[in-house]
Amino acid sequence: MKKEEKLKIIEDLKVRISDSKNLYLTDISGLNSLETSALRRACFKANIKLSVVKNTMLSRAMESSDKDFGEMKDILKGNTSLMFSEIANTPAKLIKDFRKKLDKPILKAAFIDEQIYIGDDEINKLVSMKSREEIIGEIIMILESPVKNVLSALKSGGANLSGLIKTLSER
Secondary structure, eight states: OOHHHHHHHHHHHHHHHHHOSEEEEEEOTTOOHHHHHHHHHHHHHTTEEEEEEOHHHHHHHHHHSSSOOGGGGGGOOSOEEEEEESSTTHHHHHHHHHTTTSSOOEEEEEEETTEEEESGGGHHHHHHOOOHHHHHHHHHHHHHHHHHHHHHHHHHHOSSHHHHHHHHHHO
16 A cells, blocks of 8 residues: 555544544454444444544544544554444444344444543443433423423413412422
């Protein structure tokens, strides 16, 4: 591979990791072609982009990126695959689900909204992490709850003021 080609790949990687909020580094070595194909299909269905990269190129892309990847550069040994996702916990769920049949992929590290998670033991924490949409939904439900209570009190109390005061005092 010529130097110009390598520089282009590094630049493309830099753009991809800079634009992504959620990045998983995994090890899928040891999977045969059928298993790798099944993983790629599962990633496609879950809207996860899976790429196999060279560690040196990824390391250079991380160094030239505007993000601070900290210790992640130190774990770039062996085979490395990247998983890009819009939703933070989707790759973790896919990894855990895929492991029901096989012992791979192994989580090396994850970069999620400027937070770094190192090691395969973090997979359960990442699976249980709520997505941004789930958190926003919960906040909206919490904010709507008092309004719904007041509206139901108004409806159940009838049109008179004494019924309204009685209903509100009971709650």
